[in-house]
Amino acid sequence: MTEIDEVLSFSRDYINKRSCRTPERKAKIRQAIRSLTGEKLGKSCGTCYIEALFKILKLYSMSQYELKRGYVAQFDTGQFHDVKAFTNDNLINDPGKYDAICAEWVKRHPERAAVYLVRRPGPAMPIMPPQITIIPPIKKEVSEPTPEDLINSALGTEKASKKKPSKSKT
Amino acid sequence: MTIGCNQLVDCILKNCDNLVPGVKDLAWFINFDDVDKDLSTFDPTNPLLLTSLILKTVSPPACAYCVTGYNFSNEHKASMVKKTYQKVWDHGFVFRVFDNTPEIKLWIKNAQNSRFMIIIENNYNKPAHAPLAAGRTVFEVLGYDFGLELNAAERDANSDEMLGGWLLTAGCSDKLKESLPPLSYFVTSIALTRAAILSLQCPCCV
Numbered sequence: 409m410t411e412i413d414e415v416l417s418f419s420r421d422y423i424n425k426r427s428c429r430t431p432e433r434k435a436k437i438r439q440a441i442r443s444l445t446g447e448k449l450g451k452s453c454g455t456c457y458i459e460a461l462f463k464i465l466k467l468y469s470m471s472q473y474e475l476k477r478g479y480v481a482q483f484d485t486g487q488f489h490d491v492k493a494f495t496n497d498n499l500i501n502d503p504g505k506y507d508a509i510c511a512e513w514v515k516r517h518p519e520r521a522a523v524y525l526v527r528r529p530g531p532a533m534p535i536m537p538p539q540i541t542i543i544p545p546i547k548k549e550v551s552e553p554t555p556e557d558l559i560n561s562a563l564g565t566e567k568a569s570k571k572k573p574s575k576s577k578t
Numbered sequence: 579m580t581i582g583c584n585q586l587v588d589c590i591l592k593n594c595d596n597l598v599p600g601v602k603d604l605a606w607f608i609n610f611d612d613v614d615k616d617l618s619t620f621d622p623t624n625p626l627l628l629t630s631l632i633l634k635t636v637s638p639p640a641c642a643y644c645v646t647g648y649n650f651s652n653e654h655k656a657s658m659v660k661k662t663y664q665k666v667w668d669h670g671f672v673f674r675v676f677d678n679t680p681e682i683k684l685w686i687k688n689a690q691n692s693r694f695m696i697i698i699e700n701n702y703n704k705p706a707h708a709p710l711a712a713g714r715t716v717f718e719v720l721g722y723d724f725g726l727e728l729n730a731a732e733r734d735a736n737s738d739e740m741l742g743g744w745l746l747t748a749g750c751s752d753k754l755k756e757s758l759p760p761l762s763y764f765v766t767s768i769a770l771t772r773a774a775i776l777s778l779q780c781p782c783c784v
Contacts, residue, residue: 442637442638443637443638444638444639445638445639445781446638446639475777476614476617476632476633476635477632477633477635477639477640477641477777477778478618478630478631478632478633478774478777478778479617479630479632479774479777480630480765480766480770480773480774480777482766482770493766493770493773495773495774495776495777496777497773497776497777498773523617524617524632526635
């Protein structure tokens with residue numbers, strides 16, 4: 409969990425309950441807003457933290473994708489939803505429309521997405537049909553040799569190899 | 579021998595389009611270290627045509643800072659400099675700040691020790707001539723190789739022209755000049771180039 413995810417997780421409680429506004433959480437909000445916008449929060453300004461939380465919510469929780477600044481993502485062939493190209497600004501300003509377009513672009517151009525996408529949603533959990541159950545693999549308990557055993561066995565073989573071969577009677 | 583390496587390969591024909599001088603009042607300054615040169619791309623046939631300018635993903639986020647002049651107060655000049663063996667290029671940008679707040683002074687103080695690239699917008703926009711699109715002459719990037727630095731900052735409180743504002747001159751360093759003239763910046767179309775610049779812009783621009 410990143411620091412921003414953590415801030416997002418307690419944002420509702422922080423805004424609604426005074427008891428949840430701990431110094432640790434304030435420090436996390438300060439870090440998060442600094443990393444996102446470069447803004448420095450005053451430690452004593454209580455409302456600034458709530459304003460910062462709303463900014464973080466607006467900036468971060470809306471679009472699932474983030475492109476590198478300056479990059480124009482384009483579809484080589486055709487368009488998708490009448491869009492041929494888009495930038496990170498589009499993802500920020502209209503995530504409802506452009507998240508789907510970006511997902512399609514990722515599908516069509518995975519090699520570019522690997523380079524120019526800063527953030528993307530993680531793979532979704534597989535949906536299992538109800539009649540199928542996953543059985544965890546059975547682990548066989550194998551007793552691993554202790555270091556002493558290893559030393560003894562090594563010494564034993566060494567001793568054995570140092571033994572002079574018995575003279576065979578001819 | 580590579581064909582076209584230091585050899586003339588094309589003609590220059592008469593330009594029947596209306597050449598418009600000057601640059602626009604808005605310019606974008608980008609910290610030199612913030613540009614991701616590994617991901618920025620050029621036209622495969624022309625190293626002077628930058629087709630994407632990408633910023634690094636850093637914290638706080640890197641972006642292009644706007645500097646806005648007034649009534650065509652920005653000036654740009656590029657000139658070739660002959661050295662002993664090679665020829666290099668000097669990129670210059672003169673801009674004026676019509677203010678004298680502590681914030682402006684802090685900006686100048688920070689700029690004096692930094693290196694930056696500048697994106698300028700020319701007034702001249704050559705129309706499309708198939709197969710070449712319109713807008714290839716509009717945006718230029720200065721200081722792509724080494725970055726520019728602030729070479730002069732001057733404020734004359736009694737100046738009739740500046741009315742107590744700042745006259746600032748950015749350019750190459752004395753020894754290390756750029757290897758190429760200013761780069762043209764064009765992403766497929768003028769609209770997409772503007773969109774790309776918009777995505778570079780800092781929140782303080784608006």
